Amino acid sequence: MTESKLQRIVIKVGTAVLTENNNIAKERMMNLVTLIANLKKIYDVILVTSGAVGAGYSALKLDKSKQIGRKALAAAGQPILMSSYKQKFGIYDMDTAQILLTEDDFDSRKRTIMFQEIINTHLNYDIVPIINENDITSTPEQSFGDNDQLSAHVACATDADLLVILSDIDGYYDKNPKEFKDAKIIKEITEIPKEALAQDSSANNAFATGGIVTKLKAADFLMKRGKKMFLCNGFYLSAAESYLFRGEHTLGTLFKPKDA
Numbered sequence: 001m002t003e004s005k006l007q008r009i010v011i012k013v014g015t016a017v018l019t020e021n022n023n024i025a026k027e028r029m030m031n032l033v034t035l036i037a038n039l040k041k042i043y044d045v046i047l048v049t050s051g052a053v054g055a056g057y058s059a060l061k062l063d064k065s066k067q068i069g070r071k072a073l074a075a076a077g078q079p080i081l082m083s084s085y086k087q088k089f090g091i092y093d094m095d096t097a098q099i100l101l102t103e104d105d106f107d108s109r110k111r112t113i114m115f116q117e118i119i120n121t122h123l124n125y126d127i128v129p130i131i132n133e134n135d136i137t138s139t140p141e142q143s144f145g146d147n148d149q150l151s152a153h154v155a156c157a158t159d160a161d162l163l164v165i166l167s168d169i170d171g172y173y174d175k176n177p178k179e180f181k182d183a184k185i186i187k188e189i190t191e192i193p194k195e196a197l198a199q200d201s202s203a204n205n206a207f208a209t210g211g212i213v214t215k216l217k218a219a220d221f222l223m224k225r226g227k228k229m230f231l232c233n234g235f236y237l238s239a240a241e242s243y244l245f246r247g248e249h250t251l252g253t254l255f256k257p258k259d260a
Protein backbone atom coordinates (compact mmCIF):
# COMPACT_ATOMS: atom_id res chain seq x y z
CA MET A 1 0.00 0.00 0.00
CA THR A 2 1.56 3.32 -1.07
CA GLU A 3 0.93 6.54 0.83
CA SER A 4 -1.33 8.93 -1.07
CA LYS A 5 0.40 12.13 -2.25
CA LEU A 6 -2.79 13.99 -3.09
CA GLN A 7 -3.73 17.23 -1.40
CA ARG A 8 -6.16 16.58 1.39
CA ILE A 9 -9.40 18.47 1.93
CA VAL A 10 -12.23 18.22 4.44
CA ILE A 11 -15.69 19.10 3.18
CA LYS A 12 -18.37 19.96 5.74
CA VAL A 13 -22.00 20.07 4.70
CA GLY A 14 -24.60 21.61 6.99
CA THR A 15 -28.19 20.85 7.88
CA ALA A 16 -29.44 23.77 5.81
CA VAL A 17 -28.09 22.15 2.64
CA LEU A 18 -28.78 18.51 3.44
CA THR A 19 -32.32 18.66 4.70
CA GLU A 20 -35.54 20.04 3.30
CA ASN A 21 -38.99 19.88 4.89
CA ASN A 22 -37.67 17.53 7.60
CA ASN A 23 -36.30 15.13 5.03
CA ILE A 24 -32.95 14.46 3.36
CA ALA A 25 -32.63 16.81 0.38
CA LYS A 26 -31.88 13.98 -2.05
CA GLU A 27 -31.00 16.04 -5.10
CA ARG A 28 -28.58 18.25 -3.18
CA MET A 29 -27.00 15.19 -1.59
CA MET A 30 -26.58 13.67 -5.06
CA ASN A 31 -24.91 16.86 -6.32
CA LEU A 32 -22.54 16.78 -3.35
CA VAL A 33 -21.69 13.13 -3.99
CA THR A 34 -21.01 13.89 -7.68
CA LEU A 35 -18.74 16.76 -6.64
CA ILE A 36 -16.80 14.50 -4.28
CA ALA A 37 -16.55 11.73 -6.89
CA ASN A 38 -14.91 14.23 -9.26
CA LEU A 39 -12.73 15.79 -6.56
CA LYS A 40 -11.38 12.36 -5.62
CA LYS A 41 -9.33 12.40 -8.81
CA ILE A 42 -7.21 15.27 -7.49
CA TYR A 43 -7.77 15.32 -3.72
CA ASP A 44 -8.10 13.02 -0.76
CA VAL A 45 -11.56 13.94 0.50
CA ILE A 46 -12.93 13.58 4.02
CA LEU A 47 -16.61 14.42 4.45
CA VAL A 48 -18.13 15.83 7.65
CA THR A 49 -21.88 15.69 7.46
CA SER A 50 -24.84 16.92 9.47
CA GLY A 51 -28.40 15.82 8.83
CA ALA A 52 -28.91 12.85 11.19
CA VAL A 53 -31.68 14.52 13.19
CA GLY A 54 -33.49 15.57 10.01
CA ALA A 55 -33.14 12.08 8.56
CA GLY A 56 -34.44 10.60 11.83
CA TYR A 57 -37.45 12.89 11.77
CA SER A 58 -38.35 11.63 8.30
CA ALA A 59 -38.94 8.21 9.88
CA LEU A 60 -39.98 9.04 13.43
CA LYS A 61 -41.92 12.09 14.57
CA LEU A 62 -40.37 12.59 18.01
CA ASP A 63 -40.29 15.90 19.84
CA LYS A 64 -37.12 17.60 18.57
CA SER A 65 -37.45 20.59 20.85
CA LYS A 66 -36.03 18.46 23.70
CA GLN A 67 -32.43 17.31 23.81
CA ILE A 68 -33.33 13.67 24.45
CA GLY A 69 -35.74 13.71 21.51
CA ARG A 70 -32.99 15.08 19.25
CA LYS A 71 -30.60 12.38 20.42
CA ALA A 72 -33.22 9.69 19.82
CA LEU A 73 -33.78 11.14 16.34
CA ALA A 74 -30.04 11.28 15.65
CA ALA A 75 -29.76 7.60 16.63
CA ALA A 76 -32.56 6.72 14.23
CA GLY A 77 -31.37 9.07 11.50
CA GLN A 78 -27.63 8.31 11.36
CA PRO A 79 -28.10 4.92 9.62
CA ILE A 80 -30.66 6.46 7.25
CA LEU A 81 -28.19 9.23 6.40
CA MET A 82 -25.37 6.74 5.86
CA SER A 83 -27.46 4.45 3.68
CA SER A 84 -28.42 7.44 1.52
CA TYR A 85 -24.74 8.28 1.08
CA LYS A 86 -23.84 4.63 0.46
CA GLN A 87 -26.46 4.31 -2.27
CA LYS A 88 -25.36 7.55 -3.97
CA PHE A 89 -21.60 6.94 -3.76
CA GLY A 90 -22.35 3.42 -5.03
CA ILE A 91 -23.45 4.97 -8.33
CA TYR A 92 -19.79 6.02 -8.75
CA ASP A 93 -18.55 2.66 -7.47
CA MET A 94 -17.19 4.31 -4.36
CA ASP A 95 -17.23 2.88 -0.85
CA THR A 96 -18.03 4.81 2.29
CA ALA A 97 -17.24 4.43 5.98
CA GLN A 98 -18.87 6.00 9.03
CA ILE A 99 -16.76 7.66 11.71
CA LEU A 100 -18.49 9.09 14.76
CA LEU A 101 -16.36 11.36 16.97
CA THR A 102 -16.75 13.41 20.13
CA GLU A 103 -14.60 16.24 21.47
CA ASP A 104 -12.97 13.72 23.85
CA ASP A 105 -11.47 11.86 20.91
CA PHE A 106 -9.34 14.92 20.15
CA ASP A 107 -8.26 15.32 23.78
CA SER A 108 -6.85 11.83 24.07
CA ARG A 109 -3.63 11.34 22.07
CA LYS A 110 -4.20 7.61 21.83
CA ARG A 111 -7.71 8.03 20.47
CA THR A 112 -6.62 10.76 18.05
CA ILE A 113 -3.88 8.52 16.65
CA MET A 114 -6.41 5.71 16.34
CA PHE A 115 -8.90 7.67 14.24
CA GLN A 116 -6.10 9.32 12.22
CA GLU A 117 -4.87 5.87 11.24
CA ILE A 118 -8.37 4.67 10.43
CA ILE A 119 -8.98 7.71 8.18
CA ASN A 120 -5.60 7.28 6.48
CA THR A 121 -6.43 3.65 5.82
CA HIS A 122 -9.78 4.61 4.29
CA LEU A 123 -8.16 7.22 2.06
CA ASN A 124 -5.45 4.83 0.94
CA TYR A 125 -8.15 2.39 -0.14
CA ASP A 126 -10.23 5.11 -1.83
CA ILE A 127 -13.00 4.84 0.71
CA VAL A 128 -14.80 8.08 1.61
CA PRO A 129 -14.68 8.60 5.39
CA ILE A 130 -17.96 10.22 6.45
CA ILE A 131 -17.72 11.84 9.85
CA ASN A 132 -20.41 13.10 12.19
CA GLU A 133 -20.49 14.02 15.84
CA ASN A 134 -21.38 11.05 18.02
CA ASP A 135 -24.07 12.88 19.85
CA ILE A 136 -26.05 9.85 20.94
CA THR A 137 -24.27 9.04 24.19
CA SER A 138 -22.05 12.12 24.53
CA THR A 139 -22.72 14.67 27.26
CA PRO A 140 -22.58 18.43 26.50
CA GLU A 141 -19.04 18.53 27.97
CA GLN A 142 -17.85 15.92 25.48
CA SER A 143 -19.37 17.37 22.35
CA PHE A 144 -18.60 20.28 20.03
CA GLY A 145 -22.33 20.83 19.58
CA ASP A 146 -21.85 21.85 15.97
CA ASN A 147 -20.14 20.28 13.00
CA ASP A 148 -18.34 23.49 11.98
CA GLN A 149 -15.96 23.20 14.91
CA LEU A 150 -15.81 19.42 14.63
CA SER A 151 -14.76 19.73 10.98
CA ALA A 152 -12.04 22.28 11.85
CA HIS A 153 -10.64 19.86 14.43
CA VAL A 154 -10.83 17.04 11.90
CA ALA A 155 -8.97 19.17 9.33
CA CYS A 156 -6.16 19.80 11.82
CA ALA A 157 -5.97 16.25 13.15
CA THR A 158 -5.81 14.80 9.63
CA ASP A 159 -3.38 17.51 8.45
CA ALA A 160 -5.72 18.60 5.67
CA ASP A 161 -4.73 21.52 3.46
CA LEU A 162 -8.17 23.08 3.44
CA LEU A 163 -11.62 22.93 5.06
CA VAL A 164 -14.53 23.68 2.74
CA ILE A 165 -17.80 24.58 4.46
CA LEU A 166 -20.89 24.24 2.29
CA SER A 167 -23.77 26.30 3.65
CA ASP A 168 -26.94 28.06 2.53
CA ILE A 169 -25.16 31.37 1.87
CA ASP A 170 -22.54 32.52 -0.64
CA GLY A 171 -19.97 33.34 2.02
CA TYR A 172 -19.30 35.52 5.04
CA TYR A 173 -20.91 38.95 4.86
CA ASP A 174 -20.30 42.16 6.80
CA LYS A 175 -23.76 41.53 8.30
CA ASN A 176 -26.44 38.84 8.11
CA PRO A 177 -27.54 38.75 4.44
CA LYS A 178 -30.88 37.20 5.42
CA GLU A 179 -31.72 40.33 7.41
CA PHE A 180 -29.86 43.09 5.59
CA LYS A 181 -30.29 43.57 1.84
CA ASP A 182 -27.17 45.77 1.66
CA ALA A 183 -24.90 43.13 3.27
CA LYS A 184 -21.64 42.80 1.38
CA ILE A 185 -19.71 39.60 0.96
CA ILE A 186 -16.16 39.53 2.29
CA LYS A 187 -14.02 37.72 -0.25
CA GLU A 188 -10.93 37.17 1.81
CA ILE A 189 -10.23 37.53 5.50
CA THR A 190 -7.02 37.03 7.44
CA GLU A 191 -8.19 37.85 10.94
CA ILE A 192 -11.55 37.54 12.65
CA PRO A 193 -12.49 40.40 14.96
CA LYS A 194 -12.84 39.32 18.59
CA GLU A 195 -16.35 40.87 18.77
CA ALA A 196 -17.52 38.64 15.90
CA LEU A 197 -16.31 35.54 17.72
CA ALA A 198 -18.01 36.57 20.94
CA GLN A 199 -21.44 37.07 19.33
CA ASP A 200 -24.27 34.85 20.38
CA SER A 201 -27.75 34.47 19.03
CA SER A 202 -29.35 37.64 20.29
CA ALA A 203 -32.12 39.07 18.17
CA ASN A 204 -30.78 42.60 17.69
CA ASN A 205 -27.50 41.58 16.32
CA ALA A 206 -26.35 41.51 12.71
CA PHE A 207 -24.50 38.22 13.38
CA ALA A 208 -27.28 36.78 15.49
CA THR A 209 -29.22 34.17 13.59
CA GLY A 210 -27.96 30.97 12.07
CA GLY A 211 -24.64 29.41 12.67
CA ILE A 212 -22.20 31.99 11.37
CA VAL A 213 -20.45 32.30 14.75
CA THR A 214 -19.55 28.62 14.83
CA LYS A 215 -18.16 28.98 11.29
CA LEU A 216 -16.05 31.95 12.39
CA LYS A 217 -14.80 29.96 15.38
CA ALA A 218 -13.88 27.10 13.06
CA ALA A 219 -12.03 29.53 10.76
CA ASP A 220 -10.25 31.17 13.69
CA PHE A 221 -9.14 27.77 15.01
CA LEU A 222 -7.72 26.84 11.60
CA MET A 223 -6.07 30.18 10.80
CA LYS A 224 -4.27 30.13 14.16
CA ARG A 225 -2.83 26.80 13.07
CA GLY A 226 -1.74 28.04 9.65
CA LYS A 227 -4.66 26.48 7.75
CA LYS A 228 -7.28 27.78 5.33
CA MET A 229 -11.05 27.56 5.22
CA PHE A 230 -13.35 28.27 2.29
CA LEU A 231 -17.01 29.06 3.04
CA CYS A 232 -19.35 28.87 0.06
CA ASN A 233 -22.77 27.88 -1.19
CA GLY A 234 -23.84 24.24 -0.93
CA PHE A 235 -27.08 24.70 -2.90
CA TYR A 236 -25.22 25.75 -6.03
CA LEU A 237 -21.80 24.19 -6.15
CA SER A 238 -20.26 26.36 -8.88
CA ALA A 239 -18.18 28.48 -6.45
CA ALA A 240 -16.78 25.34 -4.81
CA GLU A 241 -16.07 23.82 -8.23
CA SER A 242 -14.28 26.93 -9.56
CA TYR A 243 -12.13 27.16 -6.48
CA LEU A 244 -11.30 23.49 -6.08
CA PHE A 245 -10.90 22.45 -9.72
CA ARG A 246 -9.48 25.61 -11.26
CA GLY A 247 -8.15 27.63 -8.33
CA GLU A 248 -10.47 30.47 -9.36
CA HIS A 249 -12.04 32.36 -6.51
CA THR A 250 -15.38 33.59 -7.88
CA LEU A 251 -17.85 33.57 -4.98
CA GLY A 252 -17.27 32.36 -1.42
CA THR A 253 -15.09 33.59 1.44
CA LEU A 254 -11.52 32.44 1.87
CA PHE A 255 -10.25 32.56 5.45
CA LYS A 256 -6.49 32.36 5.36
CA PRO A 257 -3.71 32.99 7.84
CA LYS A 258 -1.85 36.31 7.36
CA ASP A 259 1.40 34.81 6.17
CA ALA A 260 -0.12 32.12 3.90
Ligand code: ADP
Nearest residue numbers: 014015016167172173175176178207210211212
Ligand atom coordinates in the same frame (compact mmCIF):
# COMPACT_ATOMS: atom_id res chain seq x y z
P1 ADP B 1 -25.49 25.35 8.19
O1 ADP B 1 -26.70 24.52 8.46
O2 ADP B 1 -25.01 25.26 6.78
O3 ADP B 1 -24.38 25.11 9.19
P2 ADP B 1 -26.42 27.79 9.47
O4 ADP B 1 -27.86 28.10 9.24
O5 ADP B 1 -26.03 27.20 10.78
O6 ADP B 1 -25.93 26.88 8.26
O7 ADP B 1 -25.51 29.13 9.23
C1 ADP B 1 -25.62 29.90 8.08
C2 ADP B 1 -26.50 31.14 8.34
O8 ADP B 1 -25.81 32.12 9.09
C3 ADP B 1 -26.91 31.88 7.10
O9 ADP B 1 -28.01 31.32 6.45
C4 ADP B 1 -27.24 33.29 7.61
O10 ADP B 1 -28.62 33.43 7.88
C5 ADP B 1 -26.55 33.34 8.97
N1 ADP B 1 -25.67 34.51 9.11
C6 ADP B 1 -25.69 35.38 10.16
N2 ADP B 1 -24.77 36.36 10.00
C7 ADP B 1 -24.12 36.10 8.83
C8 ADP B 1 -23.03 36.75 8.12
N3 ADP B 1 -22.41 37.84 8.61
N4 ADP B 1 -22.62 36.21 6.94
C9 ADP B 1 -23.20 35.09 6.46
N5 ADP B 1 -24.22 34.41 7.10
C10 ADP B 1 -24.68 34.91 8.26
